[in-house]
Amino acid sequence: MNIIQEFDTITAIATPIGTGGVGVIRISGDKSFDILDRIYSKHNLEIGKISHGWILDGDKKIDEVIILPFKNPNSYTGEDVIEIHCHGGVNVVRNILDVVLRNGARMAERGEFTKRAFLNKKMDLSQAEAVADLIHAKTRDFAKQSAKNLSGVLSEKIKEIREDIFQVLSKIVAGIDFPEDVKEPEYDYLITEFEKAIEEIDKVLAGANSSNIMRQGIKIAIVGKPNVGKSSLFNTLLNVERAIVTDIAGTTRDVLKETLDWDIAITLIDTAGIRDGEEVGKVEEIGIEYSKQSVDEADLVLFLYDASQGLNEDDMAILDLVKDKKCIVIGNKADLISEEQRAGRQEGRLFNAAKQLSSQAAKLDNDEISQKQQTDMVLLPNRPIVLSPDEILLSTITKQGLDELKSKIKEIAYNFSLEDMEFVTNNRQQDCLIKCRESLSLALEASKNYELQDLISIDVKSALLYLDEITGEVITDDILNNIFDHFCIGK
Numbered sequence: 001m002n003i004i005q006e007f008d009t010i011t012a013i014a015t016p017i018g019t020g021g022v023g024v025i026r027i028s029g030d031k032s033f034d035i036l037d038r039i040y041s042k043h044n045l046e047i048g049k050i051s052h053g054w055i056l057d058g059d060k061k062i063d064e065v066i067i068l069p070f071k072n073p074n075s076y077t078g079e080d081v082i083e084i085h086c087h088g089g090v091n092v093v094r095n096i097l098d099v100v101l102r103n104g105a106r107m108a109e110r111g112e113f114t115k116r117a118f119l120n121k122k123m124d125l126s127q128a129e130a131v132a133d134l135i136h137a138k139t140r141d142f143a144k145q146s147a148k149n150l151s152g153v154l155s156e157k158i159k160e161i162r163e164d165i166f167q168v169l170s171k172i173v174a175g176i177d178f179p180e181d182v183k184e185p186e187y188d189y190l191i192t193e194f195e196k197a198i199e200e201i202d203k204v205l206a207g208a209n210s211s212n213i214m215r216q217g218i219k220i221a222i223v224g225k226p227n228v229g230k231s232s233l234f235n236t237l238l239n240v241e242r243a244i245v246t247d248i249a250g251t252t253r254d255v256l257k258e259t260l261d262w263d264i265a266i267t268l269i270d271t272a273g274i275r276d277g278e279e280v281g282k283v284e285e286i287g288i289e290y291s292k293q294s295v296d297e298a299d300l301v302l303f304l305y306d307a308s309q310g311l312n313e314d315d316m317a318i319l320d321l322v323k324d325k326k327c328i329v330i331g332n333k334a335d336l337i338s339e340e341q342r343a344g345r346q347e348g349r350l351f352n353a354a355k356q357l358s359s360q361a362a363k364l365d366n367d368e369i370s371q372k373q374q375t376d377m378v379l380l381p382n383r384p385i386v387l388s389p390d391e392i393l394l395s396t397i398t399k400q401g402l403d404e405l406k407s408k409i410k411e412i413a414y415n416f417s418l419e420d421m422e423f424v425t426n427n428r429q430q431d432c433l434i435k436c437r438e439s440l441s442l443a444l445e446a447s448k449n450y451e452l453q454d455l456i457s458i459d460v461k462s463a464l465l466y467l468d469e470i471t472g473e474v475i476t477d478d479i480l481n482n483i484f485d486h487f488c489i490g491k
């Protein structure tokens with residue numbers, strides 16, 4: 001690949017469209033300086049020095065501007081680049097873009113500036129992806145992490161791991177190619193090296209979960225048996241009539257997903273009532289399957305039951321399904337709880353009983369009620385039960401408990417996002433790392449079995465290829481286009 005590739009000259013507005021102090025139009029490519037020459041009041045710009053003058057359309061003055069000229073390869077894209085800093089009004093910016101386009105530039109595609117930077121080796125692929133992350137970062141923490149990748153932290157780590165694996169491969173290949181002169185490496189050496197590389201990859205992957213949460217926000221699944229108020233809660237949280245609410249059990253048949261724009265992105269998943277049993281229809285069965293999947297993919301589960309009815313076996317079965325998840329227990333329909341029931345709840349007599357039965361429960365303490373009694377009480381209809389001290393009593397109708405629920409969700413979401421994270425990775429990078437790890441595991445197993453090193457080398461080579469995919473040393477056009485399609489125009 002040439003250091004500077006031949007491309008046509010592209011342009012775009014680099015600042016957000018709207019009214020602002022300054023707007024920036026960028027031009028990149030061989031013709032950048034020629035184009036400016038035709039539309040700018042001054043000529044013979046000095047590289048690296050800003051210039052002050054007017055953008056002209058023929059003899060008409062369009063705007064008073066500052067010009068930043070960059071000569072290849074010392075620019076963002078590695079090409080000749082002109083930045084025009086003009087006044088920030090929507091129409092001023094558009095007029096200038098129009099003049100630039102009419103004088104020989106083409107409108108840039110999404111991410112095309114950064115793509116050129118990558119193709120011209122100004123940055124590797126993981127750094128280019130960090131540019132997109134930085135722009136789209138939803139929290140300040142994530143922006144900081146993305147900046148680390150932009151500065152090459154992830155690339156450096158990958159290169160380090162790659163170098164070690166490459167050394168091992170070289171020794172294996174030398175042993176195979178020159179058996180008379182070079183002894184093939186000891187199997188113990190291979191085992192140690194592969195184990196070390198796997199450990200290093202695991203370190204990079206350790207931040208994967210937090211990375212995904214910071215990038216995509218946390219996924220919250222709302223679960224509970226039919227009719228406890230899941231759709232109502234979903235709507236209440238969203239403030240829209242998105243899911244269909246009915247009083248016939250089992251009407252939410254699809255999994256609905258919506259994203260809430262709180263301090264951290266939160267994706268809400270409304271699931272069909274989780275229910276097993278023969279009477280369940282086909283469509284609903286599919287919904288239930290989805291629900292189970294939703295629970296699997298959720299970072300946090302909101303478990304809903306009808307507080308005016310108390311818990312029954314169905315509720316307990318669902319609770320069991322989510323036992324390994326971070327979960328907020330919500331007693332809904334608080335407005336229907338009678339005074340007597342409320343008093344019972346406050347007394348908290350049944351609290352430990354429920355705790356004991358819940359598979360999420362901690363150890364039972366100082367309770368004088370026998371287990372048999374506890375079971376009876378929990379399964380007794382119309383008896384409200386407090387599941388845990390953290391349980392939230394809610395009514396989607398009166399909105400009682402809603403603020404408490406929101407702040408609880410935010411608190412948990414925030415803790416997720418602060419989980420220690422040395423390396424930020426995206427799905428594509430994680431995928432490559434996982435595949436690389438798989439190849440290394442195969443090589444490790446083969447080494448433990450003293451298999452032919454010729455065979456072992458195949459897995460080691462594929463491990464290297466996956467690492468090269470991360471930095472973009474080896475990459476297909478499809479993958480490349482897919483990555484840059486997620487950028488905005490002008491970046």
Ligand code: GDP
Nearest residue numbers: 227228229230231232245246247333395396397
């Ligand atoms: P889902 O099947 O779990 O999604 O339940 P829905 O959200 O469809 O609600 C079932 C029924 O319960 C509807 O008639 C709702 O209006 C009603 N409902 C939901 N939340 C509350 C609440 O907090 N209080 C009362 N009284 N009724 C509720």
